[in-house]
Amino acid sequence: MIESVGAVELDDDLDRVDRPALWRFLSEEAYWGRWRTREIIDRQLDSAWRVAGAYETGTGAMVGFARAVSDGLGIAYLADVYTLARVRRQGIGFAIVDFMINRGPGADFRWMLHTATAHGLYERLGFVPPDGSYLERPSPLAPRASAPSEKRPAASEKRPAAS
Numbered sequence: 001m002i003e004s005v006g007a008v009e010l011d012d013d014l015d016r017v018d019r020p021a022l023w024r025f026l027s028e029e030a031y032w033g034r035w036r037t038r039e040i041i042d043r044q045l046d047s048a049w050r051v052a053g054a055y056e057t058g059t060g061a062m063v064g065f066a067r068a069v070s071d072g073l074g075i076a077y078l079a080d081v082y083t084l085a086r087v088r089r090q091g092i093g094f095a096i097v098d099f100m101i102n103r104g105p106g107a108d109f110r111w112m113l114h115t116a117t118a119h120g121l122y123e124r125l126g127f128v129p130p131d132g133s134y135l136e137r138p139s140p141l142a143p144r145a146s147a148p149s150e151k152r153p154a155a156s157e158k159r160p161a162a163s
């Protein structure tokens with residue numbers, strides 16, 4: 001499924017994902033999930049229920065991304081949402097999340113995510129703080145989302161994968 005929004009094309013084709021670019025962002029710039037090796041990220045990509053890439057019209061460069069984990073029927077978890085710094089505040093982040101959750105087979109799902117930033121963006125797409133029924137068991141490898149300025153473990157640090 002492909003949709004054009006402003007200066008980008010949104011595509012859920014796994015084969016189109018620029019894996020080196022994804023690895024570069026997630027290992028060098030992301031404030032979350034820095035325990036992951038490239039192999040783990042590749043495996044997460046391969047097992048994703050759906051991905052959403054934003055590709056610059058003209059250059060074709062991947063300037064944003066998101067992936068979802070889901071049972072394919074009722075619940076889904078949104079992860080690794082980002083846009084490159086040079087294209088931020090142009091609506092591309094919103095378009096990626098909208099494409100993922102509203103435009104496609106997950107439109108009626110319960111969606112979940114963790115994020116320490118951009119709460120306003122997610123609120124505009126219907127995300128709200130969980131009610132008192134929501135529980136989670138944090139992973140020792142991926143603790144609760146922390147502020148971007150906090151210390152980040154190196155991506156090369158080898159640890160076992162979280163499930």
Ligand SMILES: CC(C)(COP(=O)(O)OP(=O)(O)OC[C@H]1O[C@@H](n2cnc3c(N)ncnc32)[C@H](O)[C@@H]1OP(=O)(O)O)[C@@H](O)C(=O)NCCC(=O)NCCS
Nearest residue numbers: 081082083087088089090091092093094115117118120121
């Ligand atoms: C969070 C992130 C994905 C947002 O991407 P983005 O492309 O900047 O998203 P948008 O442009 O749709 O929206 C971002 C802000 O720009 C504003 N904006 C959108 N279009 C705009 C425009 N044309 N002019 C000015 N501002 C604009 C939005 O209202 C939004 O404001 P808010 O932060 O007050 O809600 C991006 O900043 C990012 O990758 N950050 C680092 C990674 C990260 O923190 N990921 C979240 C973890 S899930």
